[in-house]
Amino acid sequence: MRDLANVALDTAQQKGASYADIRFVTDRSRNVSVKNGKVESLSNNESQGFGVRVIVNGAWGFSSSSLVTRAEIERVTAEAVQIARASASVFRQPVQLGDPISIQDRYVTPADIDVFSVSLDDQIKILLEADLEMRRVEGIRIANGMISTLKTSKIFASTEGSYIEQELSESGAGIEVYAVNEDGVQKRSYPNAFGGGWETGGFEYVHKLDLPGHARRISEEAIQLLTAPVCPTGVTNLILSSNQVALQVHESCGHPVELDRVMGMEASFAGTSFLTTEKKGNFRYGSDLVNVYADATVPRGLGTFGYDDEGVPAQRTPLILNGIFQDYITDRETAATLGQQSNGTSRADGWNRIPMIRMTNINLEPGNAGSLEDIIAATDEGIFMDTNKSWSIDDKRLNFQFGLEAAWEIKNGKRGQLYRNPAYTGMTPVFWGSCDLIGSRDHWTVWGVPNCGKGEPMQGMHVGHGAAPARFHNIKIFGA
Template sequence: MSSYLDAADAAVEHALASGARYADARVMYRRTESMSARNGDVEALDQGESVGVGVRALVGSSWGFFATPHLDLPAARAAGRQAVEIARASAHVPGPAAMIPAEPEVGSWSSECLVDPLSVPLSDKGDLLTAATAEMRKQGADIATGLYQIWDTRKWFVSSEGHRIEQHIRECGGGISATAVGDRETQVRSYPSRRGQYGTRGWELVTEIGLAAQAARVADEAQALLRAPQCLAGETALILGGEQLALQIHESVGHAIELDRILGWEAAYAGTSWLDLAELGKLRYGSGLMNIVIDATYPGALGSFGYDDEGTKAGKHDAVRDGIWTGVLAGRESAAVAGLDYAGSVRSMDWSGLPIVRMTNVGLEPGPHTLDEIIAATDDGVFMDMNRSWSIDDKRLNFQFGCEIGYEVKNGELGRMLKNPTYTGIGPTFWQSMDMLSSEIVAWGTPNCGKGQPGQIGHTGHPAAPARFQNVRVGVRG
């Protein structure tokens, strides 16, 4: 759309005229839709559109960023000038600022979408959620909820180096959840994930999930958990389902390899990282089964795109190979400070947010086993699935996760259902104990990753499969 590109051009040109040595501008137009149902009724339907331009300017060695919803040319020019004024203020306390060189990309990209999710009738979507939640309620759920979310985003990016990029990214997904309320506890079962499954795909993703078909099972299991024994407390072999392992990757690998954290740029809020760049290429992160790839080109995964928000074309590279730490999530600025030669992981939540280092798709390559084989090979342990709580320290080392459901594993078979399964550990110790990994990879989507100040919510993807870990402390309770 030429008017949007014109606005971006005007912002960049005026930033340069005002004294910037580099500037870029990103116009974003996004439509959103979400629906929530509870106990057979719709309780919220929200639709929205959001349009604006965010301008980034580098003056000397200081950055400024300004965003406005007004896209007429005078407003866009003013935004460029204001970004420069803010950059000049940053020079009160200047620091190093550089960017690795980049070829000026000119291109366009669209995510694959078979069924436009915004074109599906609201009544059909409502019927899906009300039927699934009514069925869970009928099966004994005290609280039955369902949700879908849709984001339809178009972006136009230009830079003073000659970048000129258009993108159209459609994302959607959803899920259901049943809560059973006891005297002094609640138990929850969800499908296909606590927050639902999401991807850069069309409504076909939601159709494939098949929410209604799982409703009765989910409600039954929530009730059964109230009667189940507590997860044992102690050290044991731990088998994690793929959905939980996806969050384990997100928290204890994805955030740890963000270069801005490693450099200290997030020290006061999100935190730093236990990783030291001097150890890149040498540090043992996990066992030899651990191969983690950063891949923004993964088809249909929630962290996929054509170009990041500073114009770097989507790519794929290793983060961990054969258990050795080999790569980071970087942007052009952080890479320059760190002395690295690749970027491609800078994104912002919307037009009003500053692009920052973000996970794309960070996930495991498949292992040689199946979940059935892993269980069959385990004499004594616990199987846990579906995340319920998550917490990790500011260096991304000390974690504690809670899952919705657990099972004893005895003599190669699943045994009793266990409630309140939790496990805790230290990142590299945990990953080095991984001795079996399934080949059954699913690219789980995380639509609620918080980072940055002002706070931004990011969408990330995490290919993951069930795996086994040894000598893990389980059953932590308050």
């Protein structure tokens, strides 16, 4: 592939590019899903191609194709140069990438059981066993289960001399049930909603989840929710499950620290950020307990890799320390505008997309409050909410509202009444400022989020969030 890479890099330079890179990407995935005792879908997908990125006259151009031949690479590279020249007709300052980067390396995701080595028969058996358990509980209307396994092969080469090969693998699995009565639909999920749990690594993750072992519990809770009262309205101590803390981190920490958003590059679609550059190093983001890192090196994180799609090594970067905002996540272009080096977060959703700043694993570091049950025991009065059902946040990432699957009243350190349709709302810095307990490392999980959306054309991204259960005081709650 080096020869084909050089076709693009040489062609780009001959046509006037001051910088060029090419990525060859092959994505392969297998998906199994079951629904109400039958296999809903069984699919095998592959997509391959290449993308060429160039800077000509100080402006970007990008073109891509699924046809990987020498002639097509020459055509697409010429097209990228033509596009860059058009970009240069409406631009302000030439793109700067900071110091050149030249790396030759190979990275492979560590895995115990190759994700494609487990037969689909065995995967179907896991899901049908869980399905049977879910539907043993009377009143369940829909039972769903899914397992997905993915492998991505990438080659990155640049005119600065980099040539990096990566073989990434990951898996995801989950189950969910729906129960219905005249008051509405109730849902419970395990280990998380909207796609289940995800990690990089091998199929051992799916085995570890033990989907059948959690099937009956979620069904029983869904049935109980049908007749539970609607969550009351008020202001109280809010305890969140670690999977919801992960999503809270995603929406109200991960997206605001993307430097391209801060600089307005996402303004027309996903929005901007309240976290303007004068806040760097001095803005109080949360209480002293709040420490957040971007860490693309944490084992098994869904946002873990060897190198980003600009060939920058994976890194661990402090974003918030003791509640004070420290730094953004960056790519080469945006970092250079602040006089910094990229902290390696530029990724693309496939060969046909341009890399942009994406979360890696944005982790809320563990505290010392023990387990979820320890946090509940330490709470005289409040509410515990579990597993996300709905999310929304404004275009500067301040006003948010989350709906959850289930909530329990907390009184004198114990779980009490179950509530349906719970929701809470708040403003980002006020909310994180109210964080007064975070669970310990033994109860800290790196949750995979496989559906982060950003950019035009839309790019989906797989990211991770380390989180433990946590408590927040004076939070507005209500029932939907």
